[in-house]
Amino acid sequence: MASMSVVTIPLKTRVFEEDIINKRLELCRKVYNNMLHDKLKTLRKMEHDKDYIASKEIIINTYKCENKTERNRLKKTEQYKNAQEIQKEKYKEYGFSEYAFASDVLKYIKPFNSNITATAATYTISKPMWAAFEKYLFADGKMIHYKSFNSISSVASDGKAGLKIVVNNKKSTRKPESPFGLSLKYGSNRAGKTINMPLIVDKNDFYMQEMICNNIKVVRLVRRKIKTHYKYYVQLTVDTAPPIKYDRCTGEIKNPINDGNVGIFIDTRKITLCHKNGLKQIDLIDKRQIKFEEEIGNINRFLDNSRRISNPENFNEDGTIKKGIVVDGQKRKLHWNNSNNYKKALAKKADIQRRLAEQRKIRAGEITNMILSLGNNIICNNYNFKAAQMRKKETEIDEKGKIKSKKKAGKAISYSAPAMLLTILNNKLVARGYNEIYKVEVDKDMTITDQTRILKAQELYMQLEN
Numbered sequence: 001m002a003s004m005s006v007v008t009i010p011l012k013t014r015v016f017e018e019d020i021i022n023k024r025l026e027l028c029r030k031v032y033n034n035m036l037h038d039k040l041k042t043l044r045k046m047e048h049d050k051d052y053i054a055s056k057e058i059i060i061n062t063y064k065c066e067n068k069t070e071r072n073r074l075k076k077t078e079q080y081k082n083a084q085e086i087q088k089e090k091y092k093e094y095g096f097s098e099y100a101f102a103s104d105v106l107k108y109i110k111p112f113n114s115n116i117t118a119t120a121a122t123y124t125i126s127k128p129m130w131a132a133f134e135k136y137l138f139a140d141g142k143m144i145h146y147k148s149f150n151s152i153s154s155v156a157s158d159g160k161a162g163l164k165i166v167v168n169n170k171k172s173t174r175k176p177e178s179p180f181g182l183s184l185k186y187g188s189n190r191a192g193k194t195i196n197m198p199l200i201v202d203k204n205d206f207y208m209q210e211m212i213c214n215n216i217k218v219v220r221l222v223r224r225k226i227k228t229h230y231k232y233y234v235q236l237t238v239d240t241a242p243p244i245k246y247d248r249c250t251g252e253i254k255n256p257i258n259d260g261n262v263g264i265f266i267d268t269r270k271i272t273l274c275h276k277n278g279l280k281q282i283d284l285i286d287k288r289q290i291k292f293e294e295e296i297g298n299i300n301r302f303l304d305n306s307r308r309i310s311n312p313e314n315f316n317e318d319g320t321i322k323k324g325i326v327v328d329g330q331k332r333k334l335h336w337n338n339s340n341n342y343k344k345a346l347a348k349k350a351d352i353q354r355r356l357a358e359q360r361k362i363r364a365g366e367i368t369n370m371i372l373s374l375g376n377n378i379i380c381n382n383y384n385f386k387a388a389q390m391r392k393k394e395t396e397i398d399e400k401g402k403i404k405s406k407k408k409a410g411k412a413i414s415y416s417a418p419a420m421l422l423t424i425l426n427n428k429l430v431a432r433g434y435n436e437i438y439k440v441e442v443d444k445d446m447t448i449t450d451q452t453r454i455l456k457a458q459e460l461y462m463q464l465e466n
Contacts, residue, residue, distance in 0.1 A: 003241040003431050007211035008222070011184060011197040011232045020195055021186070021232065024115045025223065029152045031116065032125045035108045036146060039101075039133070043144075046094045055083035055090075096133060101126040114193045117162035123218070124155045154235075155186075156220040162186070163219040165236070169196055174216045179209040184234045186221060199234060207245055214238035227351050241431040257432055260375030263461030265442075265453050266418050268388055268409040271367065272453040274461035275374040279454060282370075284416030286363055292356050293415075299349045306342040364421040368428060376429065379460045382439040385419045438464075 013021075046052055062080055065071040074080055091097060095104065105126040109116045135141035157163035164172040166185045176182055179201050187194035201208060218237035223230050245254040263274040273280040308315060314322055314334045324331045338346075371378070388409040396404040413419075426437050440463070442456055 004217065004237055004239055005211065005242045005431070006235050006237050007208060008233050008235050009208065009212070010200045011221075011234055012200055013197050013232050017195045017197060018230065018232065021221065021223065022230075025152050025155060026150075027112050027115050028121075028124050028155060029147045029149070031105070031108050031112065031121070032129065032152065033146050035105060035125065036129060036144065039129070040144065042094050043096075043133075046090060046096070049090060051086055052090045055086040058083040059087070091137075096137065098127070098130045098134075101130045101133075114188060117157070117188050119157045119160065120155050120162040123157055123220075124152070153223045154220050156218055159216045159219045162188075163221055165199075165216060165219060165234075166196065176213055176216075179212040182212070184219070184221065197232070197234075207243060210243045211238060211240075212236065214240045225350065225354070228347055255369040255372070257372045257376050257428075257434070258374065259377075261377045261461060261464040262371060262375040262379070263457045263459070263464065264371070264378060264380040264437075265457040265460060266380060266383055266422070267448055267453070268385070268412040268416060268418060270450075270453060271418070271421070272457040273371060273374065274454075274457040277374075279457065280374075281450065281453065282367060284367075284418060284421070285412065286359065286415070289356055289359065289415050292352055296349055296352055299345050299352075302345055303342060303349075306339055306345070307336065310337045310339050310342070360415075360417045360420070364417060364424050367421060368425045371425060372428060376432075376434045377464060378425070378429070379438045379440060379464050380422065381442045381456060381460065383418070384444075385413055389413050 058079060062071060062074045065074060095101075102122050105121045106118060109118070109121045109125075132141070132144050136144055155163065159165065159172075159174050164185045165174070165176065166172050166183050167176065167178075168181050169183060172185065182201070183196045183198045185194060185196050199212075201212070215238060216236050217239055218235075220235040220237070222233045222235055224233065225231075246252065247254055260276055265272045269284060271282050271284055273282070311334075314336065316322055322334060324333060326332070391408060391410070392406040395406070398404050422437065430436060440460060446452055
């Protein structure tokens with residue numbers, strides 16, 4: 001599979017163009033919700049189909065079998081194969097496939113053809129919706145959610161229609177010869193419905209210039225909220241690995257990848273490295289993030305107090321939120337009045353969270369570059385961060401008769417983002433043509449201390465050496 005990479009370029013927009021973009025993103029959200037409403041009805045109808053229920057029960061019972069040999073034997077039986085065929089027929093009958101979703105979305109965008117093109121609808125509406133249904137039907141998805149206001153912040157296309165890169169406001173291209181003089185054309189071919197926004201390319205940013213001059217596979221218009229204002233960018237997905245960065249003064253390669261073996265033991269708080277020159281232990285949690293989290297805690301308290309003062313009728317006497325109100329014998333949603341100070345505090349909280357996310361990503365990139373400078377042949381423990389993030393299900397009581405906390409490492413993971421670090425590390429290795437990270441199972445019940453971290457990192461390193 002060819003390497004793919006993404007480059008983000010700022011756009012020069014005018015006020016009326018921003019209004020058009022915001023309007024079209026909101027229309028995409030409304031079309032998404034309308035289509036989802038109908039698809040959920042169809043889903044409930046399929047789930048009450050007798051043949052579907054019987055076939056699903058056979059498949060679930062097969063996977064419940066803990067003995068692997070017995071489970072494989074059950075999968076080869078005619079009963080299991082027939083159940084699978086029935087399910088495939090039912091999915092086809094009720095229209096649950098990626099191609100059916102892509103076809104159905106065209107009916108929903110018909111009244112908005114001047115604002116939502118067919119390709120943009122496929123990439124922005126039908127594909128994300130099918131991904132949600134696919135997770136629900138075939139994986140561990142529990143529920144399919146509607147899109148709330150302003151939750152859709154991007155629209156995409158294949159670069160042929162809907163969203164196109166244009167040279168000198170004339171001819172569209174999917175492989176620009178020069179990174180300059182380009183603009184993003186958004187809209188259909190109808191008069192007055194197309195907007196052109198120039199790409200802001202830094203003349204000194206040779207990395208961005210080299211990335212733009214490649215085969216473009218996907219063009220995505222992205223809206224990001226910076227403080228109180230929206231800024232707009234175009235993301236180009238190109239079919240090449242990210243180019244190598246060079247130092248402008250010396251001409252040397254920035255962040256080179258050296259040959260060598262590296263053993264990594266990672267958990268929710270620290271990453272321990274063992275290499276030929278010794279050991280290194282890095283704290284994944286940045287102390288600056290904890291200060292930001294304290295500020296977020298203060299804002300959350302202010303938000304809660306403000307809501308209670310502005311909406312006393314929505315709370316019970318014991319301080320809990322009412323579960324809806326009854327008007328004329330019908331249950332209705334609660335109506336919330338939010339003050340201007342509440343809205344300002346909410347915007348401030350969102351900006352802090354944005355900065356935290358950026359800091360986490362930058363720190364993960366710095367640690368990744370440092371690891372790759374030690375070696376390109378990497379072995380790591382296979383840590384289940386998803387399980388560590390979830391709360392305990394069982395209620396435990398300590399020696400004093402008090403209930404133990406059900407918390408695990410969710411807070412530490414939100415600070416350190418260890419899974420993102422491993423993903424960035426793996427992507428950089430694959431992009432440069434090296435092998436992926438080799439993951440090994442280790443003892444899950446051991447007590448994690450600095451000493452055990454060092455011992456496990458050394459054991460993993462020795463596995464590569466031997």
